[in-house]
Amino acid sequence: MSAAVGVTDVSKRYRLYHERNQSLKASVMRGRRAKYEEFWALRDVSLEVPEGTAFGLIGENGSGKSTLLKCMARILRPDSGRIATEGKVSALLELGAGFHPELSGRENVYLNGSILGLGKRELRSRFDDIVGFAGLEQFIDAPVKNYSSGMYVRLGFSVAINVDPDILLIDEVLAVGDAEFQRRCGDKFAELRSQGKTIVIVTHALSTVKEMCDGAALLEHGHLIEVGDAHDVVDRYLGDVFAPADGAGATTASNVERVELLDAAGRPASGLRTGDPVTLRFHYAIPDTLHEPVLSASIHHLDGLEVARPSVRVEAAGGPRGCVDLHIERFPLLSGTYDVTAALTSAGAPIGVPDRAHALRITVDRGADADSHGVVALDGRWETVTNEVAP
Numbered sequence: 131m132s133a134a135v136g137v138t139d140v141s142k143r144y145r146l147y148h149e150r151n152q153s154l155k156a157s158v159m160r161g162r163r164a165k166y167e168e169f170w171a172l173r174d175v176s177l178e179v180p181e182g183t184a185f186g187l188i189g190e191n192g193s194g195k196s197t198l199l200k201c202m203a204r205i206l207r208p209d210s211g212r213i214a215t216e217g218k219v220s221a222l223l224e225l226g227a228g229f230h231p232e233l234s235g236r237e238n239v240y241l242n243g244s245i246l247g248l249g250k251r252e253l254r255s256r257f258d259d260i261v262g263f264a265g266l267e268q269f270i271d272a273p274v275k276n277y278s279s280g281m282y283v284r285l286g287f288s289v290a291i292n293v294d295p296d297i298l299l300i301d302e303v304l305a306v307g308d309a310e311f312q313r314r315c316g317d318k319f320a321e322l323r324s325q326g327k328t329i330v331i332v333t334h335a336l337s338t339v340k341e342m343c344d345g346a347a348l349l350e351h352g353h354l355i356e357v358g359d360a361h362d363v364v365d366r367y368l369g370d371v372f373a374p375a376d377g378a379g380a381t382t383a384s385n386v387e388r389v390e391l392l393d394a395a396g397r398p399a400s401g402l403r404t405g406d407p408v409t410l411r412f413h414y415a416i417p418d419t420l421h422e423p424v425l426s427a428s429i430h431h432l433d434g435l436e437v438a439r440p441s442v443r444v445e446a447a448g449g450p451r452g453c454v455d456l457h458i459e460r461f462p463l464l465s466g467t468y469d470v471t472a473a474l475t476s477a478g479a480p481i482g483v484p485d486r487a488h489a490l491r492i493t494v495d496r497g498a499d500a501d502s503h504g505v506v507a508l509d510g511r512w513e514t515v516t517n518e519v520a521p
């Protein structure tokens with residue numbers, strides 16, 4: 131397989147200017163020499179994105195992901211090193227980049243499309259597809275300065291994919307689209323890949339990287355830390371390596387042998403919805419070395435956030451083995467994918483994050499009246515205040 135994007139020893143340096151807010155007089159007195167510090171946003175980065183694959187760039191804020199993507203898009207020129215791309219490149223970078231706020235959606239489609247290399251005729255013939263995919267028929271003649279951020283990104287994405295690129299570069303922005311649009315983007319990515327196109331995506335949505343990328347690269351302070359299989363690179367970034375059992379059901383962990391998800395009737399469940407009654411059942415074996423054993427469970431969102439770590443003192447009932455249930459009346463987590471792990475420790479011993487090597491992975495679907503954003507359903511009660519006194 132040949133490389134669609136080849137990055138060789140790329141370094142990019144920025145200057146950080148100090149004393150930016152000094153008066154004009156002060157800068158003149160200093161003889162116009164602004165003081166600055168140089169720092170490397172990218173340092174000797176080399177990687178290859180194979181043709182026809184989806185590739186994720188991940189890493190902490192400020193690690194250099196967007197800088198690298200902009201170098202690939204040739205919006206930035208590296209200070210040293212080379213970037214080679216094979217075929218037509220289309221990029222969706224910052225929100226609204228390439229859009230002119232005073233112009234209408236229609237005018238921006240033509241402007242943006244021609245910047246991305248489409249001729250007027252081609253653009254005319256694709257115009258309806260572009261607007262249709264964005265779902266903006268009604269708003270296409272309004273100035274884009276009145277668009278919401280979601281509308282911006284829909285239009286930008288729609289133009290970027292409709293110029294028929296060989297390589298599509300996407301920075302983050304898709305996250306501002308709603309669930310429905312994200313689903314359609316996912317479908318579009320699958321379609322592009324099946325056509326042998328290459329996609330490079332910068333994102334903090336690690337579950338997306340695992341689901342849709344073949345390869346990934348992890349950046350840290352401008353250095354390439356790891357590149358390879360997307361799952362491995364995400365796991366490296368999350369700090370632990372875990373390989374969950376397929377689907378739901380049962381899993382094993384060192385001294386917690388099995389975690390089960392049960393529905394209200396006590397039957398094994400493969401998934402659940404926010405608000406459902408559910409039981410997590412932990413089967414364990416107590417090693418001789420443990421005194422006053424405590425079982426700690428941990429629930430992680432796939433993106434790495436630990437959302438809960440309930441624990442309980444456990445006993446060995448007539449033998450070294452035991453079983454304990456955690457009943458949850460209304461499961462509070464919103465739709466998403468979570469890993470449940472558990473471990474036994476001695477009472478009073480520090481509880482580390484349980485080993486995620488053997489997680490029970492559960493998929494939560496949206497409940498009947500659950501919120502659609504965030505991590506938990508607060509299950510709160512709204513009440514109109516009628517006798518509010520003005521301050």
Ligand SMILES: Nc1ncnc2c1ncn2[C@@H]1O[C@H](COP(=O)(O)OP(=O)(O)OP(=O)(O)O)[C@@H](O)[C@H]1O
Nearest residue numbers: 144145146171189190191192193194195196197198
């Ligand atoms: N034009 C610029 N001038 C000076 N420094 C910059 C410039 N653009 C980015 N930087 C700095 O370079 C570093 C890398 O920035 P970059 O935007 O590539 O990070 P990122 O990995 O995309 O982060 P995030 O996840 O927050 O989007 C950061 O320290 C940032 O402050």
Ligand SMILES: [Mg+2]
Nearest residue numbers: 195196197302
């Ligand atoms: Mg960025």
